[in-house]
Amino acid sequence: MTAVPTGAPRRTRLLASALLSLGLALTGLSGTANAAPQNDPQTLAQADSVSAHPASAGWVQTHGDWVQIQPGHPHAAASARPASGPQAGLSGAPQPQADPAPGHNAVLVNNDQPNMAYKGGQDSVGVTSGPPRVYVIYWGSQWGTAGKDADGNTTLSNDPDNAAPYQQSFFKGLGSNGDAWSGVLTQYCESVATGSASCPADAPHVGYPQSGGALAGVWVDNSTAAPQQATEPQIAAETAAAAKHFGNTTAAQNRNVQYVVTTAKGMDPDSWHELNTWCAWHTFERSSYGTLAYTIMPYLTDNKYCGTNWINPGPRGRLDGYSILGGHEYAETVTDQNAMGGWIDPAGQENGDKCAWITQGTPGGLFNLQLATGAFAVQTTWSNDQHTCSGSHPVVANKPLVVSTMCDRTAPPGKPVELPVIASDSASAKLRYSAAGLPRGLAVDPRTGVIRGRTKDTGYHDVTVTVRDGAGNQASTRFWYGFFATGEYGCLGIEQIVDPGFEVPVDAKGNYPGWWSPSGPGIITQSTAHQPRTGAGYAWLGHSAAQDDSLSQGVETTPGYTRASLSFWLHVASGNTAPAAQDTLALELDDQYSGKRIAVLRTWSNLDATGGYVPVSIDLTPYVASEFGSTVIVKFTSHETGSAQTAFLLDDASFHLS
Template sequence: MAAPPARPRGLRALGKLTAPLITFALALAGTTVAAGTGHAADQHPASAGWVRTHGSWVRVQPGHPHAAADALTTMTARSTATVSQHPAHPMGLVNNDQPDLTYHGGQDSVGVTSGSPKVYIVYWGSQWGTAGKDPAGYTTLSNDPENAAPYQQSFFRGLGTKGDAWSGVMTQYCESMATGSTKCAANSPHVGIPHGDALAGVWVDNSTAAPQAATEPQIAAEAAAAAKHFGNTTPASNRNVQYVVTTAQGMDPDHWHELNTWCAWHTFERSSYGTVAYTLMPYLTDYKYCGTNWINPGPRGRLDGWSILGGHEYAETITDQNAIGGWIDAAGQEDGDKCAWINQGTPGGLFNLQLTTGAFAVQATWSNDQHTCSGSHPVVANHPLVVSTLCDRTEPVNRPVSVPVIATDRLSKALRYSATGLPRGLSIDARTGLIHGRSSQRGTRAVTVTVRDKAGNRAATHFRLGILPSAEYGCQGIEQIVDPGFEVAADAKGNYPGWWAQSATGIISQSTAHAAHSGKGYAWLGHSATQDDTLSQSVETTPGYTKASFSFWLHVDSTNTSAQSQDTLTLELDDQYSGKRIAVLHTWSNLDATSGYVPVSVDLTPYVAPEFGSTVIVKFTSHETGNAATAFLLDDTSFRLA
């Protein structure tokens, strides 16, 4: 997500959720919090991701770049400086002490954009006015007072031209790696580079007005409509594609004007057309801190933000296409976040990128190879034949299975697929790569898929496939919590640079006063007897899943034995946009003291089912009645989806 500099860090928007009735069951080994709810039958239930767009029902779920931590997080860790020509624009300096990006294993069989990136721009709504063409062939719009649309198109059309070493920075990243990797192995599929053809299409969707304040589901529906409009209705056709949903001047998508804490964001959705990556791009000059005249003077410089932020979200999408399965750091920063709003003229700072279509203001992005923010890197070319990551997954016993394998080849379209390790009853189509059939052979097996072309090139991918009598099928959800074990250490000033929000310094601790469940870090609530301690994290209920659970390890260490003056720890779920409480999930007290850490599991499905794909806040609050007599210790949190 791209945020304006030097503004208070904000939360993303979320439609209101209603809390169903809740019941609790206490397990012997720990605590399991269960909830029950009922929903009326509906042919196209919103909870399952159905939306009606352009006269058709499409199953989509909107998502958010929850791993793409607000760039302001990075800013707070940097010293600030003032640019002489823009005294009102506080900016930062590069911090080379930041951790490198690590690979997170891929989500829904996608890690990075491993083919040549394709960008489709959507100008959403009749508010844009009438479409035309300029002498260069770019689409113009009558209600575009800044003439931003041609600038935006020319930026994407120029990527990869004129020795574009800026795009080369992203090509160092890859997929099909072990989770936690910081370097790519030989033959790993790398991020692709465009060759002057990143702009794949433009759609002026002005038949009706776009919503004045579009919600997240509406934005996702427009991205899905764009996929349909451009004929990208299969997982393969959307594999290396992103859609930029652009709104007209004066529009307020996703509470943009109220929040003023982000300038643009990217995410993905599960849909009937496979996974669809998209960016929301508001009319940036509506808010001067989103790049207007950031480094260039005059009318063209007013459009600096369209390439600074367009490039930011583009770079983050191709390196983390299905967030948070790609490349992020331990504190939740993507490659663009780590380098946002750095002084022009300083190492890693903003600069004008020369392309065949013109000069465009851009920011640097993080380079693991150089361990700094960089605007230049040699292009790491893919092998001619690339096969995408396949996620570990489970499938039902003796039920139809359909798993697409997606490969791209620069030299040949005639590919041959083979597989080893498939359970009995499943096979792979040698021409299309579709794994299909049904199997009663229970258990989990290691499968290798190999692809060959006529030129003799070969590529392979590996995954684990389980045939199990389970209620959870398909790709196994990856961890959604950033810094789940509280292992991101405080900086020299004692500030915690990670994604957790703590009410006081030191709640996230590596103190030897208590022991962690694992590693060195843990969270210690109950420090203060005079004010409540809070700890929270906003988490996306990743699009397209139908179940959500939150778990952690809890140790209640107390010298308070009173039943009348109880120290308490409350776990609640909040609405991310309004901050209002959705539900109190459970409360513990000093009377729940334990001899060590015990596991706790919470079923969140009933609370997020009305708008699965939205972002919620998981929040802990401790309250002390005496002299901080009770320590509520948390460790090894996990937010999982199925």
């Protein structure tokens, strides 16, 4: 993300509601069957269709079709927020000009921050491993009538700043004119070990835009009005409608695609104006068309802090935000397509977040990128290779044949299996698939790469699928495929906690820069007064009796999963010998969007002193069964009496979905 306007609170821009909210009527998307006579055949048919597409399973009706959407949620590292205020590293709001006005501090590159590491891929997707394809959607009749300009860009009658053709020209130009900005992104890859900070040459890297640019299509969806204040599920539904409109209805067709849902002037998508903490964000959703990566892009000139005339003067400079923020979200999507499964640093930042709003003219600062379609204001992005914010890097080209990551997964024995392996090839259209390690009863189709069949075998199987093309190229993907009679099935979930071991150190001013939200300094610490369980860092609650200590982090309960579990290690070190519980630690679960408490999960006191760290594991499923798709806050709060003789020490937290 980038930053916040002056005076706006720092908060993780995570959304609640999703799967539960899908049961509600979406503006412009639901019918009015209840108004028809009870025995009307059309009413009965609609009722049958509704029962066959339950909202609880993520089904919504959009543009006359049923589609199963299970939207994921943007997280702090997936948002772009307007730059100003202390959280942006500024003493005040920067002026929309090349250099800060007198009295304003510059935003400078920080080369002391850590490199990003690979998170392991989510739902078999880590990065955009083929040439990126961007589809732009102009959502709603509020855009007015569509036309064309001399360059073939779509224009709209209710677009006073002429933002639409600028936005299209930017995506059309990517990859042209020796575009080394896009080259920075190609250093990142997938199909490497979780935690890797570099990529071997033969790994599937982020693709470079094909000749003709990244823009793959434009849809002016102006048949009806878009919701004035669209919710995240409505944005996800529009994305799914766009996938259908463009004919991208399979996982393979959406593998290297991102959708940019763009709203008209005066619209307020996802409470954009009320929250006032973000300019754009990207996320992904599970759908019956595969996983869909998408960005919500409001009418940016409605907020002067979202790039308006940020480095360029005049009418064209008013649109600087569409390339600064459009480039920010594009870069983060291709390197972290199914957030948070791609490349992220220990503090939870993506490549765009680490380099946002750096002052033009300074190292790593904003600059005008010269493309074949014009000059566009862009920010730099983080380069692990160069360990800095960079706008230039040699293109790391993929080998001609690329096979996408396959997640480790489980399935029930005896049930039908249909699992696609996705490959792309720039050298040959003739592909042949083979597999080793599959259990009896399963086989890969040599022409399509789809694994099908049934098996009664149980346990894990080490599977390798190899793809060969007509030009003699070969590539493989390897994954574990487990078959068990009980349990949760599908891709194995990745760690959802950012900085689970409290290893991100505080900065020179004692501030913690990671995703945990401590109530004060010293809670996340490497102090030798106590010991961590592993590593150097741990959390220490119960410093004094003067005030309560708290520590929290927002975590997504991604729809499509059915179980959630929290675990951590706790050491209660107490010198309080009172026979009653005086010093306490409470663990609660809150809904981040509403702020309401879901439940108090567990409490401890000075009476629960331990001889060291002991494991704690809590099944959160009963508490979030109706919350899957929302964001929950895991919050620890300590209360001390007397001279604060009890230390509640935490380490090695984990939040997993399955």
